[in-house]
Amino acid sequence: MDTLPNSIEARDGRYHMHSYSNARVLQEQGPLIMEKGEGIYVYDNNGKRYTEAMAGLWSVGLGFSEQRLVDAATEQMKKLPYYHTFSHRGHTPAAELAEKLVEIAPVPMSKAFFTNSGSEANDTAVKMLWYRANALGTPEKRKVISRLRGYHGITAVAASMTGLPMNHMSFGLPLPGFLHTGSPHYWKDCEPGETEEQFSVRRAAELEALILEEGPETIAAFIGEPVPGAGGVIVPPETYWPKIQAVLQKYDIMLIADEVICGFGRTGKMFGTETFDLKPDIMTLSKQISSSYQPISALLLSEKMFEPLADESNRIGAFGHGYTGAGHPVAAAVALENIKIIEERKLVDNAAIVGAHMQKRLSEFAGHKLVGEHRGVGLIAALELVADKETKAGLEKPGLIGTPMMNNLLEAGVISRAMGDAMAFCPPMIITEAQVDEMMDKVGDCLDKTAADLGL
CATH class of the missing domain: 3.90.1150.10 (Aspartate Aminotransferase, domain 1)
Structure with a gap:
C-alpha cells in the first residue's frame, strides 16, 4: 500500500471516520x-x-x-433528479417500484413504504407498530423481541434489536423494551445429545416463556432474518421457523421478516420468506433491491398492518414520518431496472x-x-x-x-x-x-x- 504522506490512504485516514473500524488504527494506517x-x-x-x-x-x-443500472440512473437524473413523497406528492419511479414490490411479494402485502437503508426500514417498522398499537387502543403493546446474534441495523432502535455486543457496547443500548431470545444456531448452541428437532422445540419454548414473563399484551412483534447474516450466516434447523411462528400466532404477535440480506435471490428463492415458508406481517428490504448502486430500502405491509395506520393518519391528519430521500426517483429507477435484470437473466x-x-x-x-x-x-x-x-x-x-x-x-x-x-x-x-x-x-x-x- 502507498504510504506516502500525501497519499489518498493517508489523507482518508486523516479526515474520514469509517464505519466498523478502529478509529486510531485507521488514523495511523489509512484504509x-x-x-x-x-x-x-x-x-x-x-x-x-x-x-x-x-x-x-x-x-x-x-x-x-452493470451498464444498464448506470443508464437507468443517468436517464432518471436527466428527467427528474429529485422529488419527494411527502404531503400527497409522488413520482413515477416510486409508484412503479411500490407496485412491483407488492406484486412479487411472497405473501399477500398491501403497501410499500420507502426508506434509505435497512436500519431505517427496521426503525420505521417499530414506529409503525407503536403507531398501530395506539390506533387500536393498546398503547402498552410496544415491546419487540429479536434474537441473539441477529443483525437489524445501527440506528438507535435497529441497534437495540440487533443482538451483537459490538452494536451495544459504549452506546448504552439496547433501549428499554427491546428483548432478545436465543439464536437459531444448532451447531453452536445445542445441548449435549440434543437433536435439531429438540433444539427447535427448546428455542420455541424459550420464546414462549419470555412472552409470558413480559406479558403477551405488551409484545408488539418478533423480528428475524430468515438466515441471520452478520451474526454468522446461521441457517436454522428445518422445524425452527414453523415452531417459532406457531408461538407468535398463539399470542397474536406480529412477525417482521428482515429480508435486507436474504431478499432478491440470495437464498436461491426471490425471498428468504419463501425459502423458509414464513408468513410475515412486515417485510423489510434493502441491499440487493438496487444492487447497492443507489441507497434505497422499503417496508412491505400487510393489510392487517396497514389498515390501522391509515385510520389513525386519517384521525390525526397525517402519518407524521418520512425521510427526505426516501423513494428517491433515481434510486427507485435503478431498483426497478435491477429487479428487471434479476428476472430476465x-x-x-x-x-x-x-x-x-x-x-x-x-x-x-x-x-x-x-x-x-x-x-x-x-x-x-x-x-x-x-x-x-x-x-x-x-x-x-x-x-x-x-x-x-x-x-x-x-x-x-x-x-x-x-x-x-x-x-x-x-x-x-x-x-x-x-x-x-x-x-x-x-x-x-x-x-x-x-x-x-x-x-x-
Missing part, C-alpha cells in the same frame, strides 16, 4: 482504497484485483459494472444452481483441521473456524483465527469477512461455477497457511 469494479471483481488503487466474495456488504447482486436460479456448487466446494473443507462447521443456503455461506474440532473451541477470544484467515484471503485476492471466527461468503449473484472454483482454491490454500501461521 484499503478501491478504485474500480468489474463483474465480481474490484481493484484497489495499486491495480490489484480482488474477488469480492462479500458482494460489498452482502449487497451487490449484479456485480460492479434468471439470477435467482443462478443463485440456487451456482450456490449449490459453492456449498459443495465449501463442504469439502469439513475435514480440515481448522473447520468446525460449514453452513449455508443459495449463495450465502460460512466456514466456522476452530482450534479444537471436538470441543468446537477457538483460541482465547473470538477472531484470533478468523482475522488472520481474512487477512490471508485478502493477500490472496479474495475479500471475505471474519465474524468472530466465522468466514462469510456472499458473492455477487452473477458469479459462475468457474469463478467459485477459483475462489475456493484460494480458500483451501489460505486455510493451510492460517493453520501453519498459528501453529495449529
Whole structure:
C-alpha cells in the first residue's frame, strides 16, 4: 500500500471516520482504497484485483459494472433528479417500484413504504407498530423481541434489536423494551445429545416463556432474518421457523421478516420468506433491491398492518414520518431496472444452481483441521473456524483465527469477512461455477497457511 504522506490512504485516514473500524488504527494506517469494479471483481488503487466474495456488504447482486443500472440512473437524473413523497406528492419511479414490490411479494402485502437503508426500514417498522398499537387502543403493546446474534441495523432502535455486543457496547443500548431470545444456531448452541428437532422445540419454548414473563399484551412483534447474516450466516434447523411462528400466532404477535440480506435471490428463492415458508406481517428490504448502486430500502405491509395506520393518519391528519430521500426517483429507477435484470437473466436460479456448487466446494473443507462447521443456503455461506474440532473451541477470544484467515484471503485476492471466527461468503449473484472454483482454491490454500501461521 502507498504510504506516502500525501497519499489518498493517508489523507482518508486523516479526515474520514469509517464505519466498523478502529478509529486510531485507521488514523495511523489509512484504509484499503478501491478504485474500480468489474463483474465480481474490484481493484484497489495499486491495480490489484480482488474477488469480492462479500458482494460489498452482502449487497451487490449484479456485480460492479452493470451498464444498464448506470443508464437507468443517468436517464432518471436527466428527467427528474429529485422529488419527494411527502404531503400527497409522488413520482413515477416510486409508484412503479411500490407496485412491483407488492406484486412479487411472497405473501399477500398491501403497501410499500420507502426508506434509505435497512436500519431505517427496521426503525420505521417499530414506529409503525407503536403507531398501530395506539390506533387500536393498546398503547402498552410496544415491546419487540429479536434474537441473539441477529443483525437489524445501527440506528438507535435497529441497534437495540440487533443482538451483537459490538452494536451495544459504549452506546448504552439496547433501549428499554427491546428483548432478545436465543439464536437459531444448532451447531453452536445445542445441548449435549440434543437433536435439531429438540433444539427447535427448546428455542420455541424459550420464546414462549419470555412472552409470558413480559406479558403477551405488551409484545408488539418478533423480528428475524430468515438466515441471520452478520451474526454468522446461521441457517436454522428445518422445524425452527414453523415452531417459532406457531408461538407468535398463539399470542397474536406480529412477525417482521428482515429480508435486507436474504431478499432478491440470495437464498436461491426471490425471498428468504419463501425459502423458509414464513408468513410475515412486515417485510423489510434493502441491499440487493438496487444492487447497492443507489441507497434505497422499503417496508412491505400487510393489510392487517396497514389498515390501522391509515385510520389513525386519517384521525390525526397525517402519518407524521418520512425521510427526505426516501423513494428517491433515481434510486427507485435503478431498483426497478435491477429487479428487471434479476428476472430476465434468471439470477435467482443462478443463485440456487451456482450456490449449490459453492456449498459443495465449501463442504469439502469439513475435514480440515481448522473447520468446525460449514453452513449455508443459495449463495450465502460460512466456514466456522476452530482450534479444537471436538470441543468446537477457538483460541482465547473470538477472531484470533478468523482475522488472520481474512487477512490471508485478502493477500490472496479474495475479500471475505471474519465474524468472530466465522468466514462469510456472499458473492455477487452473477458469479459462475468457474469463478467459485477459483475462489475456493484460494480458500483451501489460505486455510493451510492460517493453520501453519498459528501453529495449529
